[in-house]
Amino acid sequence: MKVFRWKALVPLGLFVLLVVLGWTLFIDRLIRLGIEAGGTAAVGAEVDLQSARLKLFQASLVLKGLAVTNPRAPMTNLFEVDELNLDIHLRALLEKKFVAETMAVRGLRFNTPRKTSGALPAKSKAAEPAAADRSASEDWAHRLKLPSLALQGLGGKVNVAGIGADSLRSVALARSLAARGDSMAGAWQRQIAAADPRPAIDSGKALVARLGNTDVRRLGLAGARDAANSIRTTINAIKASRDRLTAVQKSVTAQADSLKADAAALDRARQDDYAYARRQVQIPSLDPKDISAALFGPAALERMVPALSWVRTAQRVAPTGLAPQQKAGPKRRRMAGTTVAFPKTHRYPTVLVEFAEGSFALGGQTTMAGDYLARLTGLTTEPAVYGKPLTFLARRSNAVAGPHDIEVAGALDHTTDVPRDSVRADLAGVRLPAFDLAAAGARMDLRTGTVHVALSRSGDQVAGHWQVRSDSVGWSRLGGGAPPAANAPLGSQAWLDGLVWRAVSSLKDVEVDAAVSGRLESPSVDISSNVGGAVANALRQAVAGEVSRVEAQVKARVDSLVGGQVDAARAKLAALNTGPLKTITDDQGQLDGVQAQLEQKLRGLTGGLPGIHL
Amino acid sequence: MLLLKLLQQLIKALNSEGTPGQVAAGIALGSVFGLTPLLNLHNLVLFGVALILNVSLAGVFLGWTVFVPVGFALDPLFDAVGSKLLLAPGLKGLWTALYNAPVVPFTNFNNTVVLGSFVCWVVLLLPIFFLARWAVARYREHIYERLRKLRFFQAVTASGWYSTYKSLTGWKL
Numbered sequence: 001m002k003v004f005r006w007k008a009l010v011p012l013g014l015f016v017l018l019v020v021l022g023w024t025l026f027i028d029r030l031i032r033l034g035i036e037a038g039g040t041a042a043v044g045a046e047v048d049l050q051s052a053r054l055k056l057f058q059a060s061l062v063l064k065g066l067a068v069t070n071p072r073a074p075m076t077n078l079f080e081v082d083e084l085n086l087d088i089h090l091r092a093l094l095e096k097k098f099v100a101e102t103m104a105v106r107g108l109r110f111n112t113p114r115k116t117s118g119a120l121p122a123k124s125k126a127a128e129p130a131a132a133d134r135s136a137s138e139d140w141a142h143r144l145k146l147p148s149l150a151l152q153g154l155g156g157k158v159n160v161a162g163i164g165a166d167s168l169r170s171v172a173l174a175r176s177l178a179a180r181g182d183s184m185a186g187a188w189q190r191q192i193a194a195a196d197p198r199p200a201i202d203s204g205k206a207l208v209a210r211l212g213n214t215d216v217r218r219l220g221l222a223g224a225r226d227a228a229n230s231i232r233t234t235i236n237a238i239k240a241s242r243d244r245l246t247a248v249q250k251s252v253t254a255q256a257d258s259l260k261a262d263a264a265a266l267d268r269a270r271q272d273d274y275a276y277a278r279r280q281v282q283i284p285s286l287d288p289k290d291i292s293a294a295l296f297g298p299a300a301l302e303r304m305v306p307a308l309s310w311v312r313t314a315q316r317v318a319p320t321g322l323a324p325q326q327k328a329g330p331k332r333r334r335m336a337g338t339t340v341a342f343p344k345t346h347r348y349p350t351v352l353v354e355f356a357e358g359s360f361a362l363g364g365q366t367t368m369a370g371d372y373l374a375r376l377t378g379l380t381t382e383p384a385v386y387g388k389p390l391t392f393l394a395r396r397s398n399a400v401a402g403p404h405d406i407e408v409a410g411a412l413d414h415t416t417d418v419p420r421d422s423v424r425a426d427l428a429g430v431r432l433p434a435f436d437l438a439a440a441g442a443r444m445d446l447r448t449g450t451v452h453v454a455l456s457r458s459g460d461q462v463a464g465h466w467q468v469r470s471d472s473v474g475w476s477r478l479g480g481g482a483p484p485a486a487n488a489p490l491g492s493q494a495w496l497d498g499l500v501w502r503a504v505s506s507l508k509d510v511e512v513d514a515a516v517s518g519r520l521e522s523p524s525v526d527i528s529s530n531v532g533g534a535v536a537n538a539l540r541q542a543v544a545g546e547v548s549r550v551e552a553q554v555k556a557r558v559d560s561l562v563g564g565q566v567d568a569a570r571a572k573l574a575a576l577n578t579g580p581l582k583t584i585t586d587d588q589g590q591l592d593g594v595q596a597q598l599e600q601k602l603r604g605l606t607g608g609l610p611g612i613h614l
Numbered sequence: 615m616l617l618l619k620l621l622q623q624l625i626k627a628l629n630s631e632g633t634p635g636q637v638a639a640g641i642a643l644g645s646v647f648g649l650t651p652l653l654n655l656h657n658l659v660l661f662g663v664a665l666i667l668n669v670s671l672a673g674v675f676l677g678w679t680v681f682v683p684v685g686f687a688l689d690p691l692f693d694a695v696g697s698k699l700l701l702a703p704g705l706k707g708l709w710t711a712l713y714n715a716p717v718v719p720f721t722n723f724n725n726t727v728v729l730g731s732f733v734c735w736v737v738l739l740l741p742i743f744f745l746a747r748w749a750v751a752r753y754r755e756h757i758y759e760r761l762r763k764l765r766f767f768q769a770v771t772a773s774g775w776y777s778t779y780k781s782l783t784g785w786k787l
Contacts (some may be wrong), residue, residue: 008665015665019658096719324706329725334651335689337727340700342713 028052035063038351041327042317043078044130045069046118061086061100069118070111071130072306077114081358082107092348099348105358108374125328133312137305140522146297147290148279149440149496149535160557163277170269170562174569177262181572184259188252188580195244197587200237204594207234211601224605231602238595242588249584256577263573266566273562277554283547286540292512292532293525295437300514300527303453303466307423311457311520314421320414322384341382349382359397371398372406389413389420406430422456432470440535441478441497442504446470455516462523466514475505503538504531624676628753632670638747640664640673641680642739648681649688649738650731655720677742688734689727696730 031052039047050065063084070078083106092099120127165171207230214227278285285291319325322343329336341350356376362369374394380386389411396406410423432446449470456463477483483501488494512529539547628637643664647657664674685692700709712718722728762768 002668004666005668006666012662012665015661091716094716095714324701324709329727332651332653334686335693335727337689337693337696337725337730338700339722339725340709342706342710342724344710344714347714 027054031061035066039068040120041129042313043068043071044127044133044313045071045074045120048118056090059088059090061088067112067114067118069114071119071134074117074119075114077112077118078110080107080109080112081105086353089348092352095348097348097350097352099352099354101354103353103356105356105360105374108358108360110362129316130313133316134305134309136312136521137309140308141301141305143522144301144525146301146525147275147285147294148282149291149294149500160277160281160553163280163554163557163561165561165565168269168273168276168558168562170266170273171565173262173266173269174562174565177259177266178565178569178572180262181259181569181576184255185576185580188248188255188576191248191251192580192583195241195248197238197241197245197591200234200241201587201590201594204234204238204591204598207231208594208597208601228602228605231598231605235595235598235602238591238598242591242595245584245588245591249581249588252580252584256581259573259576263570266569270558270562270566273558274551274555277558278551281550281554283550283554286536286544286547288533288536289526289528290532291535291539292529293527295440295532295535296435296512296514296527296529297525298438299435300466300512300525304464304514304516304525307455307464308462308516308520308523311421311455311462314412315414315419318381318383318390318412318414320384320417320419325382343382343385345385345387347385349380349385351379351381352386353379370396370406373397383412383414384416387415389415418459420456420458423454425451425453427451432468436478437531438478440500440504441493442501443476443478444504444510444531445474445476446510447472447474457520460520461518462520463517464515466512468512469510471509473508473510475501475507477501499538499542500535503534507531507534628750629758632673634747634750634754636668637670637673637676637750638743638745639667640670641677641746642743643667643669644674644677644679645681645738645742646732646735647674647678648683649685649692649735651722651725651728654722654728655717656723656732673746677746685731688731692730692734693726694730695733696726696728699729699733700724700726 028051031054032049035049035052036047039049046069048065048067048069049063051063053062053064055061063086064082066081066084068078068080070076085104085106086100087102089099089101211227211231275285322345325341325343326338327341329339343349354377356379357374359371359373361371372394374392376390376392378386378388378390380390383389390413391409391411393409394407405426405428407427408423408425411421413420428450429448430451432449432451434443434445436443446468447470449468449472452465452467454465483498483505488498507530510529510531512531513527515526516523517526518524632640643660646660650657664671699705709724713724723732
């Protein structure tokens with residue numbers, strides 16, 4: 001029987017031809033679908049591509065009509081590109097990788113409107129990672145407590161009775177500390193009991209007493225040897241007992257230190273409680289920073305949340321390290337499974353665009369209009385494989401109106417295990433937006449000014465600034481009404497609106513500086529502005545005495561609710577710090593004493609028989 | 615209609631001129647197309663192998679058809695096997711080398727279901743072959759003579775599609 005069916009070579013050849021023909025016909029479509037699916041998964045919103053054309057013999061790929069939806073505004077594109085021309089690396093294609101040495105961008109536009117929404121269905125799996133990036137940042141913003149500018153608590157009788165003990169942090173913290181202290185006290189007692197040195201001390205003392213003033217010559221050689229052995233055994237038992245006790249002491253000290261650190265938090269919690277109680281009775285802090293945060297906090301967060309969300313997305317799309325990367329398998333009728341990538345240095349990354357450049361123009365006569373140049377290097381899904389950071393730069397080369405320095409630059413270095421990202425944008429002489437300061441009932445139109453934005457990330461730490469400056473600010477009333485009269489009742493919204501309006505409406509120079517710093521999970525926000533300073537001054541002049549009076553009442557109320565609990569907790573912690581540790585120190589002293597006596601006896605024994613080593 | 619075609623496929627394969635070994639080899643080779651996700655490079659290569667090797671093509675298609683539902687049903691198992699293999703620290707070097715080699719990534723071996731199903735197919739290849747060979751031999755020896763007397767069998771074999779196949783292959787019952 002023949003093993004091979006040679007006549008099948010012809011149909012096999014035809015079959016291969018058919019496969020090649022199918023590949024030729026469908027490869028462009030497959031590339032388009034692949035880019036749309038990959039982009040959609042990365043951004044978390046629809047990515048559309050009109051066409052893709054692979055020219056294998058010219059090693060080039062032409063993409064037309066790329067539109068990337070803004071996931072936060074699905075009726076708007078983050079950017080749109082008319083045409084992308086890529087010079088691709090054919091050898092990388094053989095490894096099922098996409099490497100473009102250069103990419104020319106034509107017709108780049110930002111924030112273009114979409115005809116249809118680019119939002120993904122709520123339950124779409126592709127939307128999940130990007131949605132998680134966004135919700136993590138949004139959750140942080142929701143958790144952040146911005147000060148308020150409410151003054152309703154002034155001018156009347158303050159109802160401090162509404163402040164309950166259960167809503168105060170320091171009460172909860174004191175209770176938790178006391179409970180932890182009780183639980184630790186029990187645990188320490190058990191540990192000390194388990195390491196009880198009493199048997200070793202008693203047996204040592206008994207041996208010392210038994211040996212008394214015994215003369216070694218009367219014991220004889222055998223007796224002296226037995227006595228010396230007994231002493232050595234007892235000393236060893238004492239040393240072992242001391243080691244156990246020292247271990248317990250170390251553990252107790254470490255836990256006591258942690259309790260001390262928590263106890264220090266009681267003071268901070270008390271300050272938070274004062275601030276909380278002040279908000280409850282609606283009197284503001286007169287600190288300019290708090291007032292600035294009340295006025296500009298929402299606007300600053302509106303800008304910080306997307307920025308932090310993009311930091312997370314950058315980490316997800318371009319992870320650090322060379323560990324295998326898992327992602328959901330391709331969509332098919334059968335189970336998708338998980339696809340694992342195995343990156344390796346000195347090889348091609350799965351996706352890489354080494355250099356991209358494009359020029360674009362923003363039309364119109366606004367201060368943003370003009371010609372721009374954008375450049376990008378090292379865009380890859382596996383930075384550790386590529387070994388170089390991603391850099392980008394966009395700069396205006398020719399302005400239509402206004403001055404006119406606009407530059408956005410940044411670098412994403414994920415080549416090592418510690419990601420380091422930085423983005424900087426400087427826009428001078430540009431049209432700035434107007435801010436609604438709801439807390440002040442005013443609208444601040446910054447008109448033309450400068451914006452400086454910087455955000456850096458190193459590991460899990462972020463630091464950023466959003467600075468806005470303008471010297472031609474215009475003010476108007478929110479809702480367009482007339483400014484409230486100066487004689488409105490003290491503490492009323494009308495009174496506050498009038499006071500703030502009078503304080504800020506003459507300001508022409510405005511400077512706002514919002515800083516974010518700390519762990520990426522929950523950075524702190526610090527906002528300062530000369531507007532906050534002006535409002536704080538006006539408030540101090542108008543209500544400083546009244547605020548002090550109410551603050552004193554509020555503090556007294558908080559102290560009365562918190563004091564007992566906190567004092568009890570502190571007393572318990574103090575007792576813990578002295579009691580068990582003192583017991584351990586006393587026991588160690590006794591062990592040392594007995595050991596010294598035994599060693600003296602041993603020296604007496606060995607010194608009594610010259611030339612004989614027992 | 616589908617069921618009828620399946621029956622015809624079955625009869626065609628079992629009664630073809632090939633030896634039980636050829637039919638069984640065809641079934642064993644064809645089972646890969648049912649067990650593993652179809653659109654992968656290894657299936658293209660194995661299809662070429664099935665064409666070149668002197669195995670029963672009817673057997674190949676029968677194996678493919680029969681093992682499609684088995685593949686769907688066993689996907690969770692394949693996924694688990696694939697995960698174990700792909701994430702095994704001891705095999706990381708092998709997978710990394712394969713992942714970064716030319717052409718190999720087109721097999722999608724780095725997908726848990728593809729790898730798991732392919733490995734299971736390799737493990738099951740010989741058992742399927744021997745079981746199929748035994749079954750075909752038993753069928754031809756004991757069952758076929760009884761079956762051909764059944765009206766149902768005659769109806770199936772008398773269908774147009776079946777006659778066309780017979781006329782093309784010149785094969786006679």
